[in-house]
Amino acid sequence: MAPRMSVQGERNHTSVTMFILLGLSDEKEVQLILFPIFLVVYLLTLLWNLGLIILIRMDSHLHTPMYLFLSFLSFIDICYSSSTSPRMLSDLFKDEKMISFISCAAQYFVGCWMGLTECCLLAAMAYDRYVAIGRPLQYSAIMTPGLCQKMVAGAYGSGFLGSLVQTVAGFHLYYCGPNIIPNFFCDITQIISLSCSDPFISQIILFLVCTFVGFNSFLVTMLSYVFILASILKISSVKGSAKAFNTCASHLAVVILFHGTGLSVYLLPSSTHSTKQDKVLSVFYVIFIPMLNPLIYSLRNKEIKEALTSVVKRLEVFP
Known part of the structure; x- marks a missing residue:
C-alpha cells in the first residue's frame, strides 16, 4: 500500500499509514516449518498458563501470596504472547x-504493558520470597491479602502508565518513509529509527520509563x-539451607531467563550482533519465555504437583 498523502500549509508531506514487517524469514x-512449531508453542503457552491459573483458583492450599502472584504472572504471559503470536502466525502465509499504524501502536502498547508489569511483579515475588525466608514468623502479618492486592495493582498500574507514555512518545513522531520494520513484531526502538x-x-522518555519501571x-x-x-547463610543446617533455597529457585530461574534475555535484546549495542541474532533473541524473549514460565514453576514444585493430583482424583470421581 502506498503511503498516504497529506497537505500541511503549502508543503506536501507523505505520511506513513502502514508498516511492513519483514518477519522471521x-x-x-x-x-512452512516454522508455522507448526510456533503454533504448538502458542497453544502450549495458552494451555499451561490457563491451566495453572485454574489449578491455583481450584485448590485452597494454593491460596497464598506466592501463588496469587504466580496466577497473575500466568495471565501476563497469556496476554504478552497473544499480542504477537497470532499475527506472526498469520504473517507466515503472507x-x-x-x-x-494504529494496529502497530496497539500491539506495542499491550506487549510493553505486559512486559513492564512482569518486571514489577517479579520484584513483588522476590520480596515475598525474602519475607518467607528472612522473616518467616512475621510472614502472615506482613504479606496480608490487602498488601498483595496493592502490589499486584501497583504492578499493573505502573506497567500501564509506563507503556502509555512510551507508546505516545514513539508513535506521535512523524513518519514519512521508509516503513520497513526488520522484525516480526512492532519494536519501538526500530520504529523510532524510521522517524523523519x-x-x-522520545528516546529520552523511553529511557526514563525503562529506568524508573524496568x-x-x-x-x-x-x-x-x-x-x-x-x-540462607544464617541457617545452621545444610538441609534447612537447601529447603530455603528451593522455595525461591523457580523464581530465580524465571528472573534470570526474563531479565537476561531482555538485557541481551534491548541493551547490547546493535554492532555486537546481527539482525538474525536480534530475531532469534526476540523469538526466545517474546514467544518461548511465556511458555517456559509455568513449566519452571510446576516441574519442581511439590505443592502444585499435589494440587494437580488432587484435582485429577476429584475429576475421576465424576466421570
Missing part, C-alpha cells in the same frame, strides 16, 4: 506482512535476593 520452505522527525525527546524493578529484585542469600 522470506523463504516459503522455512515458513507475501507482504503489512500492519496499520527528531526522535531525541531498572528499579530489577534493582528491587536483586536487593531482595541479596537479603535472601544473607538469610
Whole structure:
C-alpha cells in the first residue's frame, strides 16, 4: 500500500499509514516449518498458563501470596504472547506482512504493558520470597491479602502508565518513509529509527520509563535476593539451607531467563550482533519465555504437583 498523502500549509508531506514487517524469514520452505512449531508453542503457552491459573483458583492450599502472584504472572504471559503470536502466525502465509499504524501502536502498547508489569511483579515475588525466608514468623502479618492486592495493582498500574507514555512518545513522531520494520513484531526502538522527525525527546522518555519501571524493578529484585542469600547463610543446617533455597529457585530461574534475555535484546549495542541474532533473541524473549514460565514453576514444585493430583482424583470421581 502506498503511503498516504497529506497537505500541511503549502508543503506536501507523505505520511506513513502502514508498516511492513519483514518477519522471521522470506523463504516459503522455512515458513512452512516454522508455522507448526510456533503454533504448538502458542497453544502450549495458552494451555499451561490457563491451566495453572485454574489449578491455583481450584485448590485452597494454593491460596497464598506466592501463588496469587504466580496466577497473575500466568495471565501476563497469556496476554504478552497473544499480542504477537497470532499475527506472526498469520504473517507466515503472507507475501507482504503489512500492519496499520494504529494496529502497530496497539500491539506495542499491550506487549510493553505486559512486559513492564512482569518486571514489577517479579520484584513483588522476590520480596515475598525474602519475607518467607528472612522473616518467616512475621510472614502472615506482613504479606496480608490487602498488601498483595496493592502490589499486584501497583504492578499493573505502573506497567500501564509506563507503556502509555512510551507508546505516545514513539508513535506521535512523524513518519514519512521508509516503513520497513526488520522484525516480526512492532519494536519501538526500530520504529523510532524510521522517524523523519527528531526522535531525541522520545528516546529520552523511553529511557526514563525503562529506568524508573524496568531498572528499579530489577534493582528491587536483586536487593531482595541479596537479603535472601544473607538469610540462607544464617541457617545452621545444610538441609534447612537447601529447603530455603528451593522455595525461591523457580523464581530465580524465571528472573534470570526474563531479565537476561531482555538485557541481551534491548541493551547490547546493535554492532555486537546481527539482525538474525536480534530475531532469534526476540523469538526466545517474546514467544518461548511465556511458555517456559509455568513449566519452571510446576516441574519442581511439590505443592502444585499435589494440587494437580488432587484435582485429577476429584475429576475421576465424576466421570
